[in-house]
Amino acid sequence: MADHGRxxxxxxxxxxxxxxxxxLFNRPLLDVFDLGIGVGIAGWPSIYLYVFGSWALVVLxxxxxxxxxxx
Amino acid sequence: xxxxxxxxxxxxxxxxxxxxIAYVGDRRAERGHSPLDHPTVYALAxxxxxxxxxxxxxxxxxxxxGFGFLPIYLGPTLAFAFGWVALKKMLRVAKTQRITSxxxxxxxxxxxxxxxxxxxxxxxxxxxxxxIALQLKAVSASVDVLLIEDTAGTFFSxxxxxxxxxxxxxxxxxxxxxxIEATENHPGVAAAIAFESIVKLVAFLAVGAFVTFWLYDGxxxxxxxxxxxxxxxxxxxxxxxxxxxxxxxxxxxxxxxCLPRQFQVTIVGNTNERHLDTAIWxxxxxxxxxxxxxxxxxxxxxxAFQPGEFDADVFVLALPMVEQAPLLTVxxxxxxxxxxxxxxxxxxxxxxxxxxxxxxxPLLLRWSRDRLERVQDVTRLLLRVRQLAMVAVLLIGxxxxxxxxxSFGLVSIGLVAFVAAAQFAPLLLGAVFWRGGTCKGxxxxxxxxxxxxxxxxxxxxxxxxALAGGPFxxxxxxxxxxxxxxxxxxIEHALxxxxxxxxxxxxLFSLLDRPxxxxTTQATLFVECLRPDERPADxxxxxxxxxxxxxxAERYVGIEPTRRALRAHAHERGxxxxxxxxxxxxxxxxxxxxxxxxxxxxxxRVAIAxxxxxQGETTDAILEVLDETSQVLEYSRRLEQKSMxxxxxSDHLRRANERLRExxxxxxxxxxxxxHELRTPLTAIRAFxxxxxxxxxxxxxxxxxxxxxxxxxxxxxxxxxNQVLDVAKMESGRMDWDIERVDLGAVLAESAVxxxxxxxTKALRLDLVRPPHPVWVDADRDKLQQVxxxxxxxxxxxxxxxxxxxxxxxxxxxDRVQVRVTDNGPGVPEVHREAIxxxxxxxxxxxxxxxxxTGLGLAIxxxxxxxxxxxxxxxxxxxxxxxxxxxxxxxxxxxxxxK
Numbered sequence: 001m002a003d004h005g006r007x008x009x010x011x012x013x014x015x016x017x018x019x020x021x022x023x024l025f026n027r028p029l030l031d032v033f034d035l036g037i038g039v040g041i042a043g044w045p046s047i048y049l050y051v052f053g054s055w056a057l058v059v060l061x062x063x064x065x066x067x068x069x070x071x
Numbered sequence: 072x073x074x075x076x077x078x079x080x081x082x083x084x085x086x087x088x089x090x091x092i093a094y095v096g097d098r099r100a101e102r103g104h105s106p107l108d109h110p111t112v113y114a115l116a117x118x119x120x121x122x123x124x125x126x127x128x129x130x131x132x133x134x135x136x137g138f139g140f141l142p143i144y145l146g147p148t149l150a151f152a153f154g155w156v157a158l159k160k161m162l163r164v165a166k167t168q169r170i171t172s173x174x175x176x177x178x179x180x181x182x183x184x185x186x187x188x189x190x191x192x193x194x195x196x197x198x199x200x201x202x203i204a205l206q207l208k209a210v211s212a213s214v215d216v217l218l219i220e221d222t223a224g225t226f227f228s229x230x231x232x233x234x235x236x237x238x239x240x241x242x243x244x245x246x247x248x249x250x251i252e253a254t255e256n257h258p259g260v261a262a263a264i265a266f267e268s269i270v271k272l273v274a275f276l277a278v279g280a281f282v283t284f285w286l287y288d289g290x291x292x293x294x295x296x297x298x299x300x301x302x303x304x305x306x307x308x309x310x311x312x313x314x315x316x317x318x319x320x321x322x323x324x325x326x327x328x329c330l331p332r333q334f335q336v337t338i339v340g341n342t343n344e345r346h347l348d349t350a351i352w353x354x355x356x357x358x359x360x361x362x363x364x365x366x367x368x369x370x371x372x373x374x375a376f377q378p379g380e381f382d383a384d385v386f387v388l389a390l391p392m393v394e395q396a397p398l399l400t401v402x403x404x405x406x407x408x409x410x411x412x413x414x415x416x417x418x419x420x421x422x423x424x425x426x427x428x429x430x431x432x433p434l435l436l437r438w439s440r441d442r443l444e445r446v447q448d449v450t451r452l453l454l455r456v457r458q459l460a461m462v463a464v465l466l467i468g469x470x471x472x473x474x475x476x477x478s479f480g481l482v483s484i485g486l487v488a489f490v491a492a493a494q495f496a497p498l499l500l501g502a503v504f505w506r507g508g509t510c511k512g513x514x515x516x517x518x519x520x521x522x523x524x525x526x527x528x529x530x531x532x533x534x535x536x537a538l539a540g541g542p543f544x545x546x547x548x549x550x551x552x553x554x555x556x557x558x559x560x561x562i563e564h565a566l567x568x569x570x571x572x573x574x575x576x577x578x579l580f581s582l583l584d585r586p587x588x589x590x591t592t593q594a595t596l597f598v599e600c601l602r603p604d605e606r607p608a609d610x611x612x613x614x615x616x617x618x619x620x621x622x623x624a625e626r627y628v629g630i631e632p633t634r635r636a637l638r639a640h641a642h643e644r645g646x647x648x649x650x651x652x653x654x655x656x657x658x659x660x661x662x663x664x665x666x667x668x669x670x671x672x673x674x675x676r677v678a679i680a681x682x683x684x685x686q687g688e689t690t691d692a693i694l695e696v697l698d699e700t701s702q703v704l705e706y707s708r709r710l711e712q713k714s715m716x717x718x719x720x721s722d723h724l725r726r727a728n729e730r731l732r733e734x735x736x737x738x739x740x741x742x743x744x745x746x747h748e749l750r751t752p753l754t755a756i757r758a759f760x761x762x763x764x765x766x767x768x769x770x771x772x773x774x775x776x777x778x779x780x781x782x783x784x785x786x787x788x789x790x791x792x793n794q795v796l797d798v799a800k801m802e803s804g805r806m807d808w809d810i811e812r813v814d815l816g817a818v819l820a821e822s823a824v825x826x827x828x829x830x831x832t833k834a835l836r837l838d839l840v841r842p843p844h845p846v847w848v849d850a851d852r853d854k855l856q857q858v859x860x861x862x863x864x865x866x867x868x869x870x871x872x873x874x875x876x877x878x879x880x881x882x883x884x885x886d887r888v889q890v891r892v893t894d895n896g897p898g899v900p901e902v903h904r905e906a907i908x909x910x911x912x913x914x915x916x917x918x919x920x921x922x923x924x925t926g927l928g929l930a931i932x933x934x935x936x937x938x939x940x941x942x943x944x945x946x947x948x949x950x951x952x953x954x955x956x957x958x959x960x961x962x963x964x965x966x967x968x969x970k
Contacts, residue, residue, distance in 0.1 A: 001351070011155060014153055014154070014156065015153055017152040017153075017154075018149045018150070018152040018154075021145075021152060022320070025149075025320070026320075026705060027313075027316075028318065030309050034297070044290050044294060045294055045298075045307050046696075047138075047307065047308070047309060048307070048366070051124060051138065051141065052359065055148065055355075055359050056359060058149075058152070058355065059352055059356045059359060060354035062152055062351055062355060065152075066348040066349070066351055
């Protein structure tokens with residue numbers, strides 16, 4: 001069985017994703033994007049975009065993580 | 072907007088649809104197409120996490136604190152990412168141990184402890200009560216909003232909430248307690264819950280879309296309008312949401328696993344580990360979607376309504392209602408109802424399983440065992456208990472709702488339940504990651520955390536600020552500010568203190584404790600469950616006949632499932648199981664697992680114990696027996712045995728090696744001695760031959776003398792070579808022995824005859840004394856004669872000339888016969904008595920000459936005698952001289968004595 005550094009295990013990846021998500025969903029990153037209601041894309045407040053955008057990103061990464069395992 | 076006569080049928084119709092789905096789901100499952108075969112159903116069932124709290128309460132919280140509702144959903148997202156491995160372990164263990172609930176899981180892990188399982192049940196029930204009250208509050212609030220009739224919260228002088236509670240109880244019982252499942256999977260319920268999750272999501276998205284795109288011109292428009300108002304603008308900034316953001320995230324991350332209903336659908340309700348791979352991302356996606364419109368709806372409501380006109384919790388209903396969209400309004404109402412019923416059904420099922428398995432059953436087993444034995448069908452009893460438990464839980468929930476202090480909003484009530492559930496988190500994590508967690512530690516940790524929760528959250532929720540100054544005025548013990556820790560949100564405060572004593576107690580007392588055998592076994596089983604399976608050593612049969620075990624199982628699980636399970640077990644192990652077969656531990660464990668599916672692991676253990684031992688012994692003694700003879704002990708005993716055998720084997724090898732070396736040395740010595748011995752006569756022969764050759768004129772007498780020497784030495788050489796050959800053959804076992812029945816007396820006589828010439832030359836006397844009858848031995852005739860002749864010729868060599876007498880005597884000693892050769896020669900000095908039987912030992916060494924001796928005679932005689940099973944030795948003659956004697960075993964009489 002080929003075993004040249006197969007990369008992080010599922011558990012490690014999950015942990016990394018969780019920690020990354022925790023950082024994403026918190027200050028100070030949150031404050032970086034909290035630019036006030038006026039500032040945003042097409043009237044969407046930046047913070048709203050940021051929160052749901054990063055949430056969607058986390059979900060996507062979760063999806064990819066499981067696809068990798070299924071292979 | 073609606074009359075009761077319009078609303079009620081719609082609600083009932085929806086609930087009936089749900090019931091139909093559950094029914095069809097169960098039927099299909101029986102036929103092999105279980106709804107739980109689809110990973111999507113599994114993932115959507117997990118979405119029961121979103122209750123009417125999500126549906127109504129999120130908007131309410133958003134109206135106050137902007138994004139502050141979000142951590143409750145971000146937490147589970149992160150938890151699913153992080154907890155994948157933990158979940159896998161829990162799933163694996165739950166499957167193999169037939170876990171039926173979170174109480175079962177925790178109790179099973181920490182030593183199959185009934186006490187711990189019972190405590191978990193109590194905590195779960197108490198902690199769920201606020202949550203159920205929350206559902207009742209939400210639904211009754213939604214009904215109040217919609218009804219045109221100003222019922223002021225009562226109907227037919229019956230409280231709306233009570234009616235709702237009653238209706239929910241009825242449906243919970245119908246859904247969840249119709250039959251005892253062997254695995255507590257409830258595929259029908261799972262299908263219904265999944266359906267409800269879809270309804271919830273669609274309804275919420277519908278109203279969200281309605282508000283955003285119909286009432287306003289999209290997100291941009293809505294946000295712009297909100298930003299224009301000062302009081303609303305702040306909601307769009309993070310500051311409004313900041314308080315409790317982190318702690319709420321963590322709390323929800325714990326709750327997604329620790330809430331009894333979540334554990335039930337995620338772990339117990341899982342049929343296939345692979346489904347987890349889908350749920351890991353599908354569930355967070357669901358959470359994302361259902362929260363998309365929360366803030367927009369809140370803003371829209373604040374924009375549309377005057378403060379106080381509608382409670383923010385019901386904006387979701389109020390907005391479409393005010394905008395004259397009746398269909399949507401009803402749809403939203405159904406969505407909210409859906410959310411509430413899903414929660415209640417699953418939660419009460421989970422709680423009823425725990426109450427029946429971990430509180431009622433153990434009590435029954437312990438106190439009225441005989442009464443229980445007389446009950447033919449325990450499954451009916453179990454069902455009754457569960458139904459009662461469901462109704463009781465709803466009643467208590469209703470009572471709590473009534474007594475609840477008004478200051479708590481929906482979300483806050485829910486968080487009280489979250490903190491209670493979070494008390495299980497350390498124990499769950501410890502269950503699959505920390506082998507050191509013990510039962511005592513778990514009991515103390517959980518108990519302490521629960522007590523703190525009761526004091527800091529549950530109590531204040533009922534009595535409000537009455538104790539704000541501390542009991543009896545002791546400010547340090549104030550429920551909302553323990554030990555002076557104020558400045559924290561009430562939830563955070565309670566979470567901090569309860570977690571502190573919980574984790575602290577759990578870790579500390581686990582480290583101080585010494586776990587029992589069963590705790591260690593279970594700890595290993597749980598923590599190492601993802602390692603490849605190793606079957607422990609098979610233990611022998613017990614004293615329990617199969618039919619006892621079978622009857623026991625049938626009472627708890629039913630006849631058919633028992634038969635199937637036993638047949639599968641026998642087939643898997645390749646053994647035969649008949650009614651009177653004494654079962655072994657493997658089978659007992661298999662049956663224990665089967666029963667555990669119905670009544671929980673802890674109770675199953677006690678039930679099995681009653682079958683394995685006769686009545687009369689105390690439960691503790693029985694359990695001790697089960698503990699102390701656990702498979703772990705047996706396995707380690709066998710390991711010890713194996714290692715001892717290994718040590719012995721290596722010892723043998725070492726000794727064999729030493730012996731081989733010795734033999735090798737002896738062989739070398741033998742070779743060197745033999746060659747030396749050969750050389751002596753050869754040298755003599757050569758010397759005399761050369762002399763004869765060199766002097767052809769030697770005189771006749773001289774010549775004859777020399778030739779005589781040559782002849783004698785040649786004879787000696789021949790004798791030596793023959794003897795060496797004999798020795799070699801005898802030692803390597805290649806000697807041909809011709810064993811037959813021999814008359815020893817005749818052999819002696821013949822030997823005497825053969826040495827007569829020799830004796831006459833030296834004028835010696837030979838006396839032969841033997842019994843008149845034949846003396847039979849089993850021996851090789853020629854070799855036997857060789858021995859006797861050897862002894863006689865030895866005696867002749869050392870007997871004094873002309874006065875020597877040699878006595879050859881045969882005596883019958885019963886089971887042995889003895890031959891003695893006595894002479895009156897010089898005898899053998901004491902030091903040599905054993906050595907004379909060694910090879911190449913010659914008396915020349917002591918100065919007495921025997922120039923014709925080879926030194927092998929006695930050695931060969933010994934080998935021959937010992938081959939026949941006898942013994943040969945030397946004794947000193949009391950009259951001076953030597954006695955050589957040997958014994959042989961007497962030949963056993965033959966039945967057909969042939970002569």
